[in-house]
Amino acid sequence: MNLIGKKSVTFRLTLLFASVSTTVLLLLGLLIGSLVEGHFEELDMELLGGKMELLRHALEKVRTPQELEALPGQLEDSLVGHHGLAVRVLRPDGQPLYATEGSTFPPGLLADAGKQALHPTLWADSENHPYRGIAALAPTGIQGMAPAVVAVSTDMTHHEHFMHSFKAALWSVVGFAALLTGFLGWVAARRGLAPLREISRSAAGITANRLNQRLAVESIPVELAEVAQTLNEMLARLEESFRRLSDFSSDLAHELRTPVSNLLTQTQVTLSRTRTLDEYQDVLASNAEEFERLSRTIADMLFLAKSDNELIVPHRERVDLAAEIESISEFYEALVEEKGISLSCSGSGVVLGDRLMLRRAVGNLLSNAVRHTPEKGRITVRVADADDACVAVSIENTGETIAPEHLPRLFDRFYRVDPSRQRFGEGAGLGLAITRSIARAHGGDVRVYSENSVTAFEIRLPG
Amino acid sequence: MKILVVEDEQKTGDYLRQGLMEAGFIVDLARDGLDGLHLALTEAYDLAVLDVMLPGIDGWQVLQGIRRAGKDMPVLFLTARDDVEDRVKGLELGADDYLVKPFAFSELLARVRTLLRRGGKAKESDLLNAADLELDLMRRRVTRSGKKIDLTSKEFALLELLLRRQGEVLPRSLIASQVWDMNFDSDTNVIEVAIRRLRAKMDDGFEPKLIRTVRGMGYVLETAE
Numbered sequence: 287m288n289l290i291g292k293k294s295v296t297f298r299l300t301l302l303f304a305s306v307s308t309t310v311l312l313l314l315g316l317l318i319g320s321l322v323e324g325h326f327e328e329l330d331m332e333l334l335g336g337k338m339e340l341l342r343h344a345l346e347k348v349r350t351p352q353e354l355e356a357l358p359g360q361l362e363d364s365l366v367g368h369h370g371l372a373v374r375v376l377r378p379d380g381q382p383l384y385a386t387e388g389s390t391f392p393p394g395l396l397a398d399a400g401k402q403a404l405h406p407t408l409w410a411d412s413e414n415h416p417y418r419g420i421a422a423l424a425p426t427g428i429q430g431m432a433p434a435v436v437a438v439s440t441d442m443t444h445h446e447h448f449m450h451s452f453k454a455a456l457w458s459v460v461g462f463a464a465l466l467t468g469f470l471g472w473v474a475a476r477r478g479l480a481p482l483r484e485i486s487r488s489a490a491g492i493t494a495n496r497l498n499q500r501l502a503v504e505s506i507p508v509e510l511a512e513v514a515q516t517l518n519e520m521l522a523r524l525e526e527s528f529r530r531l532s533d534f535s536s537d538l539a540h541e542l543r544t545p546v547s548n549l550l551t552q553t554q555v556t557l558s559r560t561r562t563l564d565e566y567q568d569v570l571a572s573n574a575e576e577f578e579r580l581s582r583t584i585a586d587m588l589f590l591a592k593s594d595n596e597l598i599v600p601h602r603e604r605v606d607l608a609a610e611i612e613s614i615s616e617f618y619e620a621l622v623e624e625k626g627i628s629l630s631c632s633g634s635g636v637v638l639g640d641r642l643m644l645r646r647a648v649g650n651l652l653s654n655a656v657r658h659t660p661e662k663g664r665i666t667v668r669v670a671d672a673d674d675a676c677v678a679v680s681i682e683n684t685g686e687t688i689a690p691e692h693l694p695r696l697f698d699r700f701y702r703v704d705p706s707r708q709r710f711g712e713g714a715g716l717g718l719a720i721t722r723s724i725a726r727a728h729g730g731d732v733r734v735y736s737e738n739s740v741t742a743f744e745i746r747l748p749g
Numbered sequence: 750m751k752i753l754v755v756e757d758e759q760k761t762g763d764y765l766r767q768g769l770m771e772a773g774f775i776v777d778l779a780r781d782g783l784d785g786l787h788l789a790l791t792e793a794y795d796l797a798v799l800d801v802m803l804p805g806i807d808g809w810q811v812l813q814g815i816r817r818a819g820k821d822m823p824v825l826f827l828t829a830r831d832d833v834e835d836r837v838k839g840l841e842l843g844a845d846d847y848l849v850k851p852f853a854f855s856e857l858l859a860r861v862r863t864l865l866r867r868g869g870k871a872k873e874s875d876l877l878n879a880a881d882l883e884l885d886l887m888r889r890r891v892t893r894s895g896k897k898i899d900l901t902s903k904e905f906a907l908l909e910l911l912l913r914r915q916g917e918v919l920p921r922s923l924i925a926s927q928v929w930d931m932n933f934d935s936d937t938n939v940i941e942v943a944i945r946r947l948r949a950k951m952d953d954g955f956e957p958k959l960i961r962t963v964r965g966m967g968y969v970l971e972t973a974e
Contacts, residue, residue, distance in 0.1 A: 571964030573965070574966065581853075613929070613930060614931070617931055620946050621936075649931065653936050
């Protein structure tokens with residue numbers, strides 16, 4: 287099974303083709319052979335039957351013994367010119383009356399003449415010439431005389447010869463035709479499979495740098511178009527993941543390079559001459575803060591990487607969103623009061639989800655809102671059942687309107703509305719991306735609206 | 750208090766030893782699993798800090814060896830991979846806590862102290878104090894020099910935490926998680942603001958100043974110095 291399974295399709299098709307056509311040709315050859323042979327036998331029998339008829343007729347016409355004695359002469363005349371024809375006539379007492387020259391008949395045939403009527407017998411003479419012959423009783427016209435025995439045979443050497451060369455020719459044609467169809471089958475299979483090789487050739491040309499190439503579906507036969515289509519779809523997904531991965535890596539490198547180079551510069555400047563203890567402490571403390579930020583960024587990146595690979599499996603418990611939001615708000619209480627922001631929460635809603643993750647998702651949005659709300663601004667948090675069996679948490683803050691072109695990209699990792707603005711205290715620009723990952727891991731999503739100096743984020747979670 | 754540290758990474762091991770020693774612990778450092786297990790079984794320790802990835806035998810096997818020998822000292826393991834399976838495995842094998850690398854040293858120190866306290870079962874007092882500051886848990890009252898100080902409930906919880914762990918530098922992440930139940934890395938400037946407001950109420954206008962900021966580490970409430 288495995289052995290065949292490993293062979294190429296071309297090989298298998300060729301083999302199949304050759305064996306089918308060989309079988310058909312063999313059967314055809316056998317049929318033709320037997321038909322020709324049958325035809326020869328028919329011809330022989332016609333000849334023999336005719337001669338037999340002639341002889342019996344001649345014998346019937348004999349009325350007297352004298353006429354019987356004169357018969358061989360007549361027969362000689364009437365049989366002249368029949369090459370290969372042998373005739374023997376025996377008198378009723380078994381003595382030969384007439385025999386053509388050199389004729390041989392097997393004694394059994396003559397003895398059984400009365401029994402086997404016109405059934406042909408085959409034999410060969412001493413020189414190995416094949417004969418077909420028949421024998422029969424032939425009554426004479428002489429009153430009271432027992433019937434004579436008449437035997438006729440024909441030399442089949444010619445026929446045998448013909449059959450021999452005919453068969454030789456037939457089988458060599460069959461053999462040749464089998465080889466030819468095998469070869470043609472191979473050619474046909476190769477031509478038929480050419481589109482597959484074309485697919486494989488163009489697939490081989492697609493590398494990481496040329497992931498945007500696609501198989502040309504239009505030029506591929508319908509049977510294979512589906513395969514090509516599937517491959518193309520796979521390539522599209524691959525390209526998308528690949529692009530995301532490479533964007534992600536370059537963002538990551540960029541995000542890490544800046545703080546690392548700051549750390550390096552600061553440390554080297556400090557080391558360039560002797561400083562006071564306080565200065566050293568200062569530098570170390572500042573480094574520690576920077577390292578902390580770095581390690582937080584790394585942890586966030588890992589979280590996102592896991593979420594990309596669907597490794598984040600939220601556990602399912604009943605989470606009272608209003609209560610959680612209340613508790614998270616307390617965290618920002620001090621900051622909110624400092625900035626004179628008014629923060630209000632209203633509504634209620636319960637979802638099944640991971641409490642810690644949901645706190646994080648909402649926390650990120652709230653932190654984002656607090657950061658972007660100007661002094662004396664307002665943050666409004668609402669929890670409500672949405673129309674589509676979801677619970678929606680909306681966090682709305684006053685402040686600058688975000689330009690529409692930024693909105694769809696706000697949830698991209700490391701995306702900043704104003705690239706020149708360095709991170710404000712916290713966050714490398716991953717908070718919103720994490721919120722989205724969490725919402726999606728829960729089967730929900732997050733959206734943003736911004737107009738008339740109000741920006742609103744809304745998380746929808748299946749209830 | 751004697752702590753065993755099993756860590757193969759040269760620098761990490763050295764700094765862990767130095768940091769823990771400076772925090773007042775006696776520290777033995779083993780550089781591979783076999784040495785670590787040998788030390789754990791032959792010496793008496795109050796706590797072990799195990800790295801998971803170790804040459805020879807790994808941290809899990811060391812942990813198993815320790816538990817199989819009937820030693821029940823608290824074990825904190827350090828892992829570079831933040832996999833749920835890893836954590837679950839560690840806790841199943843009998844570890845008491847874990848930290849994912851990279852971690853802040855102050856975080857490690859805080860966890861170590863928590864684990865050691867858990868073992869000691871220090872009686873939780875209802876009345877906490879430092880210098881002339883008093884916090885009464887039952888009556889939910891705070892006074893300084895006999896003067897009543899009004900705190901919000903979170904400020905009260907924050908002060909309680911600082912008082913209970915007097916002299917320990919508490920990292921911001923630990924404060925966020927203990928007081929506000931914020932268990933992910935959240936804005937640390939929130940903690941700064943909260944501490945500033947707490948100080949304004951209980952330190953401003955009083956001497957000595959009790960809450961001190963340790964830059965790059967966190968906050969500590971202490972009376973000495």
